[in-house]
Each structure stands twice: as C-alpha cells, then as structure tokens.
Amino acid sequence: MAQQSPSSLEQRIQRWVHLDNQIKQVNDQVRELRDSRNEVESSILKHVTDHNLSHATVRIKDGTLKFAFNVKQPPALTLSFLGEALAECCPPQQAAAIMQHIRAKRDAAAKMVPEIRRTGT
Structure with a gap:
C-alpha cells in the first residue's frame, strides 16, 4: 500500500x-x-x-392529523428491566444465570470499530 x-x-x-x-x-x-x-x-x-x-x-x-391522548409508549428494554422481570418469574439462581448469559452474548456481539474521536469543543 x-x-x-x-x-x-x-x-x-x-x-x-x-x-x-x-x-x-x-x-x-x-x-x-x-x-x-x-x-x-x-x-x-x-x-x-x-x-x-x-x-x-x-x-x-x-395527509391528515389525528389527536391521540392515550398512546402507550413502552420504556426502553434495558438489562436492569430484564433482570427485574426475570426475578419476578424465575428462581433467583436461574434469573442470575440467564442475565449472565445475556450479558456474555451481548459482549461477544460487540464489534471493534475504528473511529475518529473529537475532544475539546
């Protein structure tokens, strides 16, 4: 090159x-x-x-505009929310194991991407 x-x-x-x-x-x-x-x-x-x-x-x-007052907007799906939901339906050890697996899969799926980072302004 x-x-x-x-x-x-x-x-x-x-x-x-x-x-x-x-x-x-x-x-x-x-x-x-x-x-x-x-x-x-x-x-x-x-x-x-x-x-x-x-x-x-x-x-x-x-087009048209309609007014909606009772729109249900779910919160973002976070790891803490998943942990709380699993704790409600699974035994604590099983919930912890599932969360550990999810975190490991998430880390494994992360990519290393080159980028330029600007600092200062």
Whole structure:
C-alpha cells in the first residue's frame, strides 16, 4: 500500500473536521426544531383538550392529523428491566444465570470499530 503524502492526510483531516462541524450545526438545528415543535404541539393539544376536539381530524397537504391522548409508549428494554422481570418469574439462581448469559452474548456481539474521536469543543 502506497503511503499518502502528509498534505493529502492534512487535507482529509481538514475535510473531516469541516464535515464534523457541519454535522454538529445540523444536529443543533434539529434539536432546536424539535424543541419548537414540542412547544407548539403542547399548545395545540391544550387547545384540543380545552375545546373538546379530541376526535377531530385535520386535513393537511400530505395527509391528515389525528389527536391521540392515550398512546402507550413502552420504556426502553434495558438489562436492569430484564433482570427485574426475570426475578419476578424465575428462581433467583436461574434469573442470575440467564442475565449472565445475556450479558456474555451481548459482549461477544460487540464489534471493534475504528473511529475518529473529537475532544475539546
């Protein structure tokens, strides 16, 4: 494999930093947009509740909007949740053995991936 010139490496690093900066800016913009959308959504849902419009449907350019107030959203499936659930239905030794197996499988499935990590800013 031929070694690349230092200036080429320097240029690629500069390009990487430039792209990383752009990604940070876009992520910040997306975060701000989500926050704004959530504020507007809260305001809309309050209005819908106050005016008893929970069964209304609103037509928009590319579809419809419906208001849902009792949406069930399960929490993330975590190792601690799995441990608690197993403890409720299995003998303690069996639950511990299953959890140990799950952790070992999870560690074995982990991949080593090369990456560039940026620190400081």
